[in-house]
Amino acid sequence: MADFNFKEIDAARKLLGLPSEATLTEIKEAYRNKVREYHPDKCQDEKKKGENEKKMAQINRAYKILLNYIEEYKFSFKEEAVERYRPDRDMRRFYQDWLGGGYGKR
Numbered sequence: 001m002a003d004f005n006f007k008e009i010d011a012a013r014k015l016l017g018l019p020s021e022a023t024l025t026e027i028k029e030a031y032r033n034k035v036r037e038y039h040p041d042k043c044q045d046e047k048k049k050g051e052n053e054k055k056m057a058q059i060n061r062a063y064k065i066l067l068n069y070i071e072e073y074k075f076s077f078k079e080e081a082v083e084r085y086r087p088d089r090d091m092r093r094f095y096q097d098w099l100g101g102g103y104g105k106r
Contacts, residue, residue, distance in 0.1 A: 004069055012062035024070060031063045 013022070016030040036042075038056050043049040075081075 004072070008065060009069055012065040015058060015062040016066070027063070027066055027070075031059065034059045 013020070016027065016034060018027060018030050022030070035056070038052045038059060040049045040052040040056060043052050
């Protein structure tokens with residue numbers, strides 16, 4: 001098991017421009033966007049090309065840190081955990097109140 005520390009993971013997340021919670025898809029998309037922005041082969045200016053090479057090394061390292069963290073993270077497949085992380089959970093729970101006018105009535 002890898003040894004993770006919050007500061008390193010948080011710095012990697014911020015470097016890729018991610019919020020405090022992100023899906024694997026969002027992490028990959030953020031990485032691709034940064035690569036498009038900083039890839040040295042896309043740069044015409046030699047001075048900036050060197051800066052972009054350093055930035056790409058940081059971006060690649062940040063991406064690797066986040067992927068390693070995700071690979072080591074244990075996911076729960078218990079019913080309670082699956083229900084807790086369902087995006088439509090709150091909508092289902094309050095749907096009748098919001099649309100049915102029952103919100104706030106007792």
